[in-house]
Amino acid sequence: MTAFITALRTVLLGLAFAAGLAMPGLAQLNAESRAVYQDWLKTANRAEEVIDARRASSAALETLRKELAGYRQNFLDARTENGDRLETLEGQLAALGEPPAEGESEPEDIAQLRSSLEQQLKDLKVPRIVAEEAFSRANGLISEIDKIIRERRTRKLLERGPSPLNPENWPGAWRSLSRSAGSLLNETVIRIGSATTAERIQNSLPALLLLLVISALLLLRGRSWAHAAGDYLRQFGSSGRGVWGFVVSLLEVIVPFVGILLLVAAVDLSGILGFRGAVLLDHIPGWALLILSFHWLGNQLFSGRIENDLVPVQEGRLNETRLMVDILAVILVLQDALSLVENIDNIPAEAHAVASFPLIMGAALVLLRLHRIGAKRRQQQSEDDADEDGAIAAGANRVMTLVRRATYLLGFVSPVLAAFGYVNAAEALIYPAVSTLALLAALLVLQRFLGDVYGWLSGKGSEARDSLFAVLIGFLLVTLALPLLALIWGARVADLTELWSRFLEGFQIGGTRISPTAFLTFAIVFAIGYALTRLVQGSLRNSLLPKTKIDPGGQNAITSGLGYVGIFLAAVVAISMAGLDLSSLAIVAGALSVGIGFGLQTIVSNFVSGIILLIERPVSKGDWIEVGGLMGYVRDISVRSTRIETFDRTDVIVPNSDLISGTVTNYTRGNTVGRVIVPVGVAYGTDPRKVEAILSDIAKGHPMVLLNPAPSVVFQGFGADSLDFEIRAILRDVNWVLSVKSDLNYEIARRFQEEGVEIPFMQRDIWIRNPEALAQAQAASTAEAPASAPAAAPPKPDLDDLHHDPDNDAEGDSDADK
Secondary structure, X not given: OHHHHHHHHHHHHHHHHHHHHHOHHHOOOOHHHHHHHHHHHHHHHHHHHHHHXXXXXXXXXXXXHHHHHHXXXXXXXXXXXXXXXXXXXXXXXXXXXXXXXXXXOOOHHHHHHHHHHHHHHHHHHHHHHHHHHHHHHHHHHHHHHHHHHHHHHHHHHOOOOOOOOOHHHHHHHHHHHHHHHHHHHHHHHHHHOOXXXXXXXXXXXXXXXXXXXXXXXXXXXXXXXXHHHHHHXXXXXXXXXXXXXHHHHHHHHHHHHHHHHHHHHHHHHHOOOOHHXXXXXXXXXXXXXXXXXXXXXXXXXXXXXXXXXXOOOOHHHHHHHHHHHHHHHHHHHXXXXXXHHHHHHOOOHHHHHHHHHHHHHHHHHHHHHHHHHHHHHHHHOOHHHHHHOOHHHHHHHHHHHHHHHHHHXXXXXXXXXXXXXXXXXXXXXXXXXXXXHHHHHHHHHHHHHHHHHHHHHHOOHHHHHHOHHHHHHHHHHHHHXXXXXXXXXXXXHHHHXXXXXXXXXXXXXXXXXXXXXXXXXXXXXXXXXXXHHHHHHHHHHHHHHHHOOOOHHHHHHHHHHHHHHHHHHXXXXXXXXXXXXXXXHHHHHHHHHHHHHHHOHHHHHHHHHHHHHHHHOOOOOOOEEEEOOEEEEEEEEOOOEEEEEEOOOOEEEEEHXXXXXXXXXXXXXXXXXXXXXXXXXXXXXXXXXXHHHHHHHHHHHOOOEOOOOOOEEEEEEEOOOOEEEEEEEEEXXXXXXXXXXXXXXXXXXXXXXXXXXXXXXXXXXXXXXXXXXXXXXXXXXXHOOOOOOOOOOOOOOOHHHHOOOHHHHHHHHHHHHO
């Protein structure tokens, strides 16, 4: 049934494709395109048969998947072809208007043009439809292959094999490994004793000797040469000492590695190794690089230059820690060699379990040893030191601590799993854990090196290690290392490429496909538009507008409004350049606008009020205003709020809606001219005309007081304690009102003292209704006094005591009532 459906679909698609090719608009699809599509149909049918059978090996499935991925990428590219031409044709049809209804007619030339455009549109859509269907089919086949491979790997990972602790498995494992080693040795002995090998060595003897001599020099003298190169590089600046030290450490790895490559080349040129030896020889450079890299990493990480929470070590245990790292590298090499021998000689599962268990146990013991070495160091770290670290550094240390604990936990669990026969699961845990530690350590070292380079170039020195640049570099390195971590923990390269292809494909929102290319185009165009907007704003604010007669508030309104318009236009142009069609989101946006309107009505109200403030400008930057009991200068008007600086130099953020809907007093709107009122009182009996002349002379003498209109002196009336006058004057700048008022008061006090004019204080007269009651009370108290004590005369009230303090009005009133 499945085969019948597949054949039927193939025939239908072939007919559809042939019909599309027969159309005049598909003349650009030649015979080669037909052949490609026919090949795709054969490949797709073969893939479906393989998937249904489920008998192909994982390697064959990977090869088939790679072929399908190539076709899928071609179909993905074909889906976006002729997009501009399609938009043009659709625009032309839209310009012609709706086609006539049934029974109606239109001019013949318009009808012919409409028919031609519709035919061209159909011709261009057919290849895209076929590509869309083929893409979906390829994507589905790839998903099925990935599912089969993942199921096989999961089944193998959870498969329980023979236990390495079972003594019955030891003799067979020993025989299998001995047989493999014997085969390798026999092949090598046979090749060495062969006349062909001797003749080959004799013919290439000069090249062999040269390779061996250079290899020996690089291996024996490479370290000293690296230090000599470092001494030479340090002459270019002592501030880059950390940089040159890192370069020297890299040379200590690179030079011996080149020597090993030359040695391997010499052995391969001699031809003394057989098939097994040649396969192992091909892997020796990788194993050598692994050991050299781990040794270099241990030297860099535990040199005392890098404080890390990944593998904290005591000062006196550095050499031991480096040795543990080297042992881990050797274990990884032995494990890889064992897997290689197993693939060559097809070693049974018992031999693999027995041979792998010592390596798993050794790696676990090394990890636990590293944990114990760093335990005391972690105990010595005080909480004060932790509190001094920044938030980012503290977060990174917590991540490192979590990774370290997880790694040591896996080091404890892996031998237990291997002992029960789950050797594959144990290997899938212990070795990736070691590799993860090594990768994170390499990231720490590389981040420190890049920080040193930045400090050397910028002149900041060691301070650059804790700068924002170092944090950004660390984030970038971690991002780039994520694919490596995925590969370490068993992800396939095909999985990563699949994620990358889906990332490039983008995602669909309505009728718009958003891809990384479109997003990048949007970001670049918007950034350019934003930068141009800010550049024009700065030019207007600093160059053009100051030369005009526009007030500062108007200048600020123009620059702010230009900024909003420029950002809006930059966003619109960026969306258009990115090819994003957001018309399909209009319905969704309309539905969301209702909820957003209720939830964000305050923000929207402030936004609209900010636009009104910039257009009508009832309040401008620099104005002295009073709103809601607050008084101060307007320092900034943004789209949501206005910042007011009060007279005590505090900033108050006022929502724009308060400035529009509330009562606002603007003291400096239009001009800075304002009035000052200075009240003053004189004692009764003073000549009012004399006071008027003195106050008028004082007001006219101040430089900030305008003489047109002239200041006036107003006799307000007869107060309770004084004759009340007021100076009312118009100031050139109302912002100086407090200073002017203070100056006038000082001058009034000086002139009144010179002219003998008294400024009274408030007085109260107290009338006693029943003085006889006081006399009776005094007589009674005198009679009760002891006879021996002479009666004290009642104190006479002081006249000054009769003057009442105005702050104690209530107390005076109560005394009067008594």
